[in-house]
Amino acid sequence: MENVPGHRTDDLEYLDSNGIDRDEVSSALARIFNEMIFGDTPLHCDPHGGNIAIRKNDVRREPNFDIILYDHGLYRDITKQLRRDYAKLWLAVIDADEKNMRKYAYNVARITDDQFPLFASAITGRDYRAVTKSVVSTRSDEEKEEISGALGEGMLQQLVQMLGKVPPIILLILKTNDLTRSLDENLHTRDGPVRNFMILARYCSKTVFEEQMETIAQTGSKLWPCNLFRLIAAWSSFMRVELKLSLYEHYISFRRFASLSPIASI
Ligand SMILES: Nc1ncnc2c1ncn2[C@@H]1O[C@H](COP(=O)(O)OP(=O)(O)O)[C@@H](O)[C@H]1O
Ligand SMILES: [Mg+2]
Numbered sequence: 001m002e003n004v005p006g007h008r009t010d011d012l013e014y015l016d017s018n019g020i021d022r023d024e025v026s027s028a029l030a031r032i033f034n035e036m037i038f039g040d041t042p043l044h045c046d047p048h049g050g051n052i053a054i055r056k057n058d059v060r061r062e063p064n065f066d067i068i069l070y071d072h073g074l075y076r077d078i079t080k081q082l083r084r085d086y087a088k089l090w091l092a093v094i095d096a097d098e099k100n101m102r103k104y105a106y107n108v109a110r111i112t113d114d115q116f117p118l119f120a121s122a123i124t125g126r127d128y129r130a131v132t133k134s135v136v137s138t139r140s141d142e143e144k145e146e147i148s149g150a151l152g153e154g155m156l157q158q159l160v161q162m163l164g165k166v167p168p169i170i171l172l173i174l175k176t177n178d179l180t181r182s183l184d185e186n187l188h189t190r191d192g193p194v195r196n197f198m199i200l201a202r203y204c205s206k207t208v209f210e211e212q213m214e215t216i217a218q219t220g221s222k223l224w225p226c227n228l229f230r231l232i233a234a235w236s237s238f239m240r241v242e243l244k245l246s247l248y249e250h251y252i253s254f255r256r257f258a259s260l261s262p263i264a265s266i
Pocket of ligand 2: 046050051070071
């Protein structure tokens with residue numbers, strides 16, 4: 001019942017005049033919503049810009065702001081299996097691995113092969129052709145126009161039909177996903193969508209790693225030769241993603257520091 005006033009996340013004047021780093025706001029929002037999707041906390045059921053606010057925190061230095069979430073009337077739990085399949089779907093998207101994208105799109109939302117291109121565009125907000133290359137780059141104005149054009153040319157009807165068959169919890173996850181993307185775009189961050197993709201990739205690889213650990217634990221002691229081998233394999237593939245992400249994070253910091261031109265893909 002406490003009154004917790006704040007400013008909209010797209011109030012750039014408020015953020016800039018208070019020395020609040022927009023990139024940090026965008027990353028914090030990505031972490032909050034990914035935690036609700038992949039962590040053990042339930043997911044806020046009405047994720048939209050009006051239910052989020054920012055306020056300066058004069059006590060804490062890093063970050064020097066708080067994010068306020070309003071409207072806690074309804075939350076949903078996401079099952080572990082769905083979380084894991086969704087994580088694998090995103091890892092496939094980030095790897096541009098179409099075979100696994102199709103497999104996990106089916107597992108997550110029963111998306112058939114013919115519905116897949118539309119679904120891939122719906123979850124990434126990208127033109128399908130971009131999805132099979134790299135979704136990490138910033139959307140060009142041309143691409144945004146092409147998508148709105150296609151929606152006007154009958155794709156909207158197909159989209160509505162497809163989304164009508166998707167389980168409500170998936171729609172909620174898609175909505176959350178769309179929200180973080182649009183918040184990031186409206187914040188006009190220096191790093192573009194790359195950093196939020198990395199936050200997402202970390203949550204996904206951690207989710208998959210935890211599943212592998214659980215499977216190993218179910219088949220007996222971790223020290224059995226065969227399990228030990230599986231443990232090392234799971235750990236090294238997790239570390240490979242971690243290493244790739246940290247290297248990339250360093251590269252971004254360096255690029256920002258050196259003010260190099262933006263890159264198109266990873
Ligand atoms: N505890 C609060 N402190 C300050 N403002 C609030 C608080 N709760 C809600 N609001 C403001 O009122 C608006 C509407 O409240 P909300 O709980 O989102 O209801 P609705 O279901 O109508 O969307 C919010 O977007 C926010 O701006
Ligand atoms: Mg509200």
